[in-house]
Amino acid sequence: MADELIAVFSYPFMQRALVVGILVSLCAALLGTSLVLKRYSMIGDGLSHVGYGAFAIAAAAGIAPLGFAIPVVIASAFLLLYITRKGKMGGDSAIAILSSSALAIGMIVLALNRVSIDINSYMFGSILALSEEDVVLSVICSVIVCVTxxxxxxxxxxxTFDESFASATGIRTGVYNSFISVLTAVVIVVGMRLMGALLISSLMIFPSLSSMRVCKGFKSVTICSAVISVVCFTSGLIGSYFIDVPTGAGIVVVNLAVFLIFALVGKVKER
Amino acid sequence: MKLIECKDLCMKYEGVPAFENLSFSIDEGDFLCIVGENGSGKSTLVKGILGLKKYSSGSIEFGGVKPKEIGYLPQQTAAQKDFPATVREVVLSGCLNRNALFPFYTKENKARAKREIERMKIESIADKSYRDLSGGQQQRVLLARALCATEKLLLLDEPVSGLDPIVTSEMYEVIHELNHSGVTVIMVTHDIHNAVHYGSKILNMSKNDYFFGTSDEYITTESFRLMSRGCFHGEGGCFTHGR
Known part of the structure; x- marks a missing residue:
């Protein structure tokens, strides 16, 4: 088994997937707790569809995909924040509109330009999608997200806990909400190559939901979800390689299994 | 010493005047209860005092207390019901306004949080999760957090709503004690009888008019009779005044 593992990770594409994946799942889990508790669980889903649209346009225009998608997705995150803040529309409706529009525009741009990209890999992720450059950019982004x-x-x-109290005591809540949005946007774009537009949001949500079943404090939830996230990613990556299934889907299923186990443990602990 | 003085204050709520020409002041050591029917502008006034909302005219002057040094106890939000945070984490977050831009808690912060936890008598639940506490315990935790942010002035927004009668009177005792130990208290409440019982001053807001004065003056007014209708007319034991 050990020999096989060494053989698997002797492929450069597997090494890249492992490095980027671990960093992205760590960042996603850190931010996820705050998003879940602020009732923004679907924001990752919405932004990843925007990311899909941006990648499509970048492919059609022949420009660097990550360099184009990151600013576009950050801008959309701000737009979502603005719409919800002004109370013009519920957050869930705004996300629904944004994500389906971005997906539709992406499809049309691709069709008009007769660009053929592997839609499957964009929607469900591919460990082959990462170039050397992507890895460098992903590592830099992830480190920035973690340190921030x-x-x-x-x-x-x-x-996250109490916005009115925080702003009453002089904490600039707008600034920190923007930080959360920007960091989320970056993680989504960086992670969606590997996980796919459909599955990246689960990387943010699942680990936090799992650890919230059993942990009591914010710090313990944060640490626990970071660990769960990295462990699930690594085992999902290796598992999906051996049984030859899409990586993103494999990781989500592992996360689902962990969630169910934690939910059960939480129920037992309650008694 | 006057901590806060509002003069001819006008504020709007969604473009419509919430109240106009409101003048009142809070002295050090006061226990001011803000009462009034729904939609009379109580919450808007609270936001104005906290600096979360701009007022359209008039003035709010602070003496001896900075606007960011008000210990605020907001109404609970739905998201807090299943929030995983220990009591200690919640209380400590009240210290953040002392740290400027320093990213972590200092030793003084932790000592202060410990002191306020002891003051609110919640040491035994300090490592429990906030979401597992009863309503009364949660309010004590939020009070401890508010006390971390201030020494001087607490602003409590309906602190007893949703609590059962026994816990409600415990809560009033806690607030009364804090006031006794020198903390000035502003409390928004619908509980008119406890307001005149514990409060030293009353601000009664209504659509077109307002009353501001001591609670002894207030109980002789028509608006008090209106507000306490149904309970005051000779139904013995329902209302007692005096401490």
């Missing part, structure tokens, strides 16, 4: 999260951790907690 650690520095802002207590303020993110305060803003």
């Amino acid at each position: 999260f650690i520095l802002l951790y207590h303020r993110i907690f305060a803003v």
Whole structure:
């Protein structure tokens, strides 16, 4: 078994997938807790569809995909934040409109330009999708997300738990909400190559939901979900390689299994 | 010493005037209860005092207390019901306004949180999860958090709504004690009888008019009779005044 594992990770594409995947799942899990608790679970889903649209346009225009998609998705995250804040539309409706529109525009751009990209890999992810450049950019983004999260951790907690109290005591909630949005957008774009537009949001949501079944504090939930996320990613990646199924789908199924186990443990603990 | 003085204050709610020309002041050591029917602008006023909402005219002046040094106890939100956070984490978050941009909690912060936890008598549940606590315990936790943010002035927005009668009177005792130990209290409430019982001053807001004065003055007014209707007319034991 050990020999087989060494053989698997002797492929450069597997090494790239492992490095990027671990970093992305770590970042996703850190941000996920705040998103779940702020009732923004679907934001990842919405933004990943925007990412899909942006990648399609980048492919048609022949420009660097990540360099184009990151700013577009960040802008959409701000737009969502603005719409919800102004109370013009519920957050769920805004996300639904944005995600289906972006998906539709992406499809039309691809059709008009007769660009053929592997839609399957964009929707469900592919471990072959990462180039050397992608890896460098992903690593830089992930490190920035992690460091920012650690520095802002207590303020993110305060803003997530009680926005009115936080702003009454002088914490600039708008600034920290924007930070959460930008970081989320970056993680989505970086992660969706590997996980696919349809599955990246589960990487943000599942680990937090799982650890919330059993952990009591915000810190323990955050740490626990980071660990769950990395473990699920690694085992999903290896498992999907051996039984030859799409990587993203494999990782989601592992996350689902962990969630069910934690839910059960949580129920037992309650008694 | 006057902590807050509002003069001819006008505020709008969604473009419509919520109240106009409101003047009142809070002295150090006061226990001010803000009462009034729904839609009379109580919550808008609270936001104005906290600086979360701009007022259209008039003035709010602070003396001896900074706007960011008000210990605020907001109404609970739905998201908090299943929020995984220990009591300690919640209380500590009240110290954040002391740290400027320093990202972590200092030793003083932790000592302060510990002190407020002891003051609110919640040491035994300090490591429990906020979501597993009863309504009364949760309010004590939020009070401890508010006390971390201030020494001088608490602003409580309907602190007893949804609590059962026994816990409600416990809560009033806690607030009364805090007030006794020198903390100035502003409380928004619908509970008119406890407002005049515990409060030293009353601000009664209504659509076109307002009353501001001591609670002894207030109980002689028509608006008090209106607000306490149904309970005051000789139904013995329903209302007692005096401490």
